Amino acid sequence: MPKHQATSEIEAKNGAISEALARIEAVLSAGPVDGLKTHALATKARIGINSLDRDTADEALDELTAISPEPTELVLMKSAYERAFVIQTNPADFENLPVESSETSQEQENLMASLDDADDWDFFRLLQTADELLAHGFYRECTDLLRDRVSFQSTNPALDTLCDACLRGHLGPLAKEINDALSPQVKESVFGWRLTSTDWVLVDFSV
Incomplete structure (x- = not known):
């Protein structure tokens, strides 16, 4: 991973999310080559997912899907996305849910298959x-x-x-x-x- 993208992820984890995304957007605006663009978009998606910023995550993942990144990278992204945004429980419905479920989602199955x-x-x-x-x-x-x-x-x-x-x-x-x-x-x-x-x-x- 390029150094500035690793720095951006660390920065975002420390709470400076806007600054981290601004750095990534600057890289993307410069029109990087495909490999660097994929890394930048993956970093942007992870920051969006980890900060529960669904719009940012959606935007980055849409672009990643369009340029066909490495399959495993996209599998990881979708698994993390599902964990952050899709598998959400309404607190009011919590008592009606089973304690444990043996069902796995498609993204979980894809994650296991990638192994x-x-x-x-x-x-x-x-x-x-x-x-x-x-x-x-x-x-x-x-x-x-x-x-x-x-x-x-x-x-x-x-x-x-x-x-x-x-x-x-x-x-x-x-x-x-x-x-x-x-x-x-x-x-x-x-x-x-x-x-x-x-x-x-x-x-x-x-x-």
Whole structure:
């Protein structure tokens, strides 16, 4: 991802959404080549989705669809869009909903199908997909995607996502495996404490 677009995403996450979008719009107004335009539009879409600005997200996704970006990129965008805007529950109707549903949407099915190409992804896309899987509750799939691609020597976003999936999915044996592999520095950090403070991580599953 070009540096200025990564800067814009960080800026937006820190609350400077208007400034971040203005930077992206400046790039798009300059008439960038197709590859750079795709990156800029993807950044704009993510900012719109993360800030719950549906008009911005719609505008960026419409343009992305028109220029036919890489399929996986669009699958991730649509999955995140659905999570932000489509799967919305009216609080007044909440009590009438089942506690859990086994149904999956088309976008969730597309997200799962995209995992067939995971071996060819760069790490940034891998981490984005893992975050989407975690958000949708596909904990086992999230851990399968990350477990052999994560460093246990220091804290990092991938390790954080992997451990979150283990804890939320109650994947005890894998969590214990990760805990055993953590470096002493990580075990002594707040991150390591959070993982090892969960009782079932310390259970001996070999018995």
